[in-house]
Amino acid sequence: MTVIDSGTSETARATADPALVRDALRTAQVHLRALQDDTGWWKGELATNVTMDAEDLLLRAFLGIATPEVTEPAARWIRSQQRADGTWATFHGGPGDLSTTAEAWVALRLAGDGADEPHMRAAAKFVRTGGGIEGTRVFTRIWLALFGLWPWDDLPNLPPELIFLPSWFPLNIYDWGCWARQTVVPLTVVATLRPVRPLSFGIDELRTGSPAPRRNSIVSIAGMFQRLDTVLHTYARRPLGWVREMAMRQAAEWILARQEADGGWGGIQPPWVYSLLALHLLGYSVDHPAMRAGLEGLEGFVVHEHTPAGELRRLEACQSPVWDTALATAALLEAGAPGDDPAVLRATDWLLGEQITAGGDWQVRRPDLAPGGWAFEFANDCYPDTDDSALIILALHRVSHPDPERLRAAIRRGTDWTVGMQSADGGWGAFDADNTSALPAKLPFCDFGAVTDPPSADVTAHVVEMLAELGRGSDERCRRGVRWLLDHQERDGSWYGRWGANHIYGTGAVVPALVAAGEDPRSRPIRSAVRWLRAHQNEDGGWGEDLRSYRDPAWIGHGESTASQTAWALLALLAAGEQHSPAVERGIGWLIGTQRPDGGWDEDLFTGTGFPGDFYINYHLYRIVFPIWALGRYLRAAEPARNGHRGG
Missing domain, CATH: 1.50.10.20 (Glycosyltransferase)
Incomplete structure (x- = not known):
């Protein structure tokens, strides 16, 4: 194994007071313990963006079950998340997002907001400037098509016959990631039946009139799939009746077989709402047990918040x-x-x-x-x-x-x-x-999120x-x-983080794993990771990485310090034997200095990842569990050395 100098010129200039670390850790544990349910579980809120709430209102309007008791607090929540520039983002502090803003605008129109109100004009201007409704993702335009606000003919075709493809055949449903698979199957039903339930308003304020973008070259995979889509649209007008009927029936059976005990599908919003739409369009009334269980189960994902401005309703x-x-x-x-x-x-x-x-x-x-x-x-x-x-x-x-x-x-x-x-x-x-498989991502349908x-x-x-x-x-x-x-390992020494933001998360997971599995902390991969973490520590002593790093490399390792990301960096450095380094001491000092009196930490920034580049999560428990983890490991690693023993 290649070994290089470990850089231990940064030796034990310890600045973190052990008593303060122990006090911080003790207070944090008390706070965490108080959050445990009597039956044994913990659950922090999983915050995302207003797309969930906008689509919930659209679903209820389509099913004919919208009520003021739901619409008004949900609309109040959507309005509360609009930024000064009129936009809605997919994560706290992020740039305005075209599709999210368009869906929020339509949902607020459903709730009674006028198109001429200042906040609505600002949102519509952003949508038009960003490419209009024509530039939104396919999912957004599917929701609009349900209400006649976008033509079904201008959406990618999703034939239900996909359900027949064997698991060894390209583009069979098991080539998709489980979340995409559970979404695609019900959408094949919706896109085949092509329902339209008109609303009392239009969306001309969001249109630019721009023509559809040119198709990719026919010699590219994406270009071939675009032309295949044309063929599928032709078939959809005159399908083999008995084959299509059997495909729809099998799709319905597939959906029903995967409904969970809480009434949902996969425990996540997209397959849940699209499965409800598909079943409803296949003739299942809202009073059918499967539909009723699904709708009641969604209520378990609702967070109610009482504010001076009124009740807020948001959906996890x-x-x-x-x-x-x-x-x-x-x-x-x-x-x-x-x-x-x-x-x-x-x-x-x-x-x-x-x-x-x-x-x-x-x-x-x-x-x-x-x-x-x-x-x-x-x-x-x-x-x-x-x-x-x-x-x-x-x-x-x-x-x-x-x-x-x-x-x-x-x-x-x-x-x-x-x-x-x-x-x-x-x-x-x-x-x-x-x-x-690389093929699903090449389909015209797949313009949002990871699909494998x-x-x-x-x-x-x-x-x-x-x-x-x-x-x-x-x-x-x-x-x-x-x-x-x-x-x-990336060339800069870090690792990409798929389910957390981003290279700090990946590196914070990989370094402890490699060391636990026997990798020498002095080895080149570990020292390279240590150098990367040191180089990306913020001046305040913490670490942070903005979610824009998934699309813009300039953001990799850069961002406002957060408790969870600081803890991830510390876990990696501690595993690498850096417990005495100024970088670790400053990171520990940042955690102690930013801890709230109740033992927790504030963390408005999102550090969790659903779909890199598209969908992000603020896990409310991350800001407490990972600092506890890091502080505990720090005390175990550093205190023996202070007593004259070798640390780590």
Whole structure:
């Protein structure tokens, strides 16, 4: 292994007072413990953007179930999120987003806002300047088509016959990521039936009259798919009747088979609302049990907030109790909580009850693999994921449970399933194995968000760290994961973060995993990562990376300091043996100096990622669990050295 100088000229000039660190950690733990539900789980709000609320109002208008009790507080929330320039963004502090602003404008028109009101004129001006409704994403124009505000003929065709393609055939539904798959199948029904339920207003204020963009070259994959779309539109006008009827019936059965116990689909908004639309168009009334369960389940995703201006109503795109509980449990254990701590045991019992022992779509690629993973949400048994499973096992491994055999059995099942989901290249994706086809992203329909689930550095790192902690660091599966991580290090020394913002998240996950798996902290990959983190520390001592880094490399590693991102950077540096460095001491000082009196941290900026470049998340629990994790590891690493022992 190549080793270079570790740069230890920055030695133990410790500035963080151990007593202050312990006090901060103690206060943070008290705050976290107070947030635990009596049944054992933690769940912070999962904040996104007003697209969720706009589409909720559009859905209710289409189904004929809109009421003032829902519309008024939802519209109040949408208005409250409009910025001074008239726009709505996809993340706090980000640039105005064309499609989000267009959908918010239409939703507020539904709520009774006049097109001539100042805030509406400002929004419409931004939309027109940005390319008009003609430049919005396909999803936005599908919603408009439902109300006759955009022609169905000008949307990409989605034939329901896709459901017949075998799993080995290109562009079969299992080539898509699970979230896209669950969205595409119901949309094939909606796009085939092409309903129109006119509204009392138009959207001329949002139009530019611009012609459609020129098609790509016929010799490109995207260009070939554009021309295939023309063929499919022709077929759609005169399909084989019996084939289409059978496809629609099979699509409906596929949708119903994946409805979860809470009434939803996949625990996330897009497949949920499109499945409701598809079933309704197939003749299911809003009083049908499947429809009623779906609509009632959405209410469980609603956040109500009372303000002097009136009640606000907003919709979470997803909920993260399993993920949050795993992180909170691991954070408490890192902070020194004993393995039989009552809060830890309550969380453990709840997590054990959430383990999934039924099959799901993942079996298409791994038919012989026994189930045993965990999902992200309260109810999503069809789609467990390797990321949650790895983090849960990392936490459970350190628990002293009164029924140790039950715990060991759950860890064994979960580990076997997670390991079995390794992709052929040695990495791990989140929900599926070998979900790497490049074709779905080339379709005219796919102009928003990631549509496949290839291996990523952050997920692979979590699985590698899990295996190392279980004593399986020398297993061939783990070594292949390590090689994947080393092969995917960026030239600047960082790692790309798929599910968190961005290179700070990826690097914060990978470095601890590599060190746990036996990589020498003095090795070139680790020292390169350390240099990158040092170079991107803010002057205030913290770290931050703006979400624009997914599209603009100038933002990589740059942004306002946040508690979660500072903690991720510290976790990497501590794993690399940097516990005595000024960079770590300044980072710890930033966490202590910005902590609120109640033990938490403020974090308006989004640091979670749904779809890189398009959809982002503010996990409200990140701002507490990751600082606890980092402070706990810092004390363990640094305090022995202060007592005359070698740290780390």
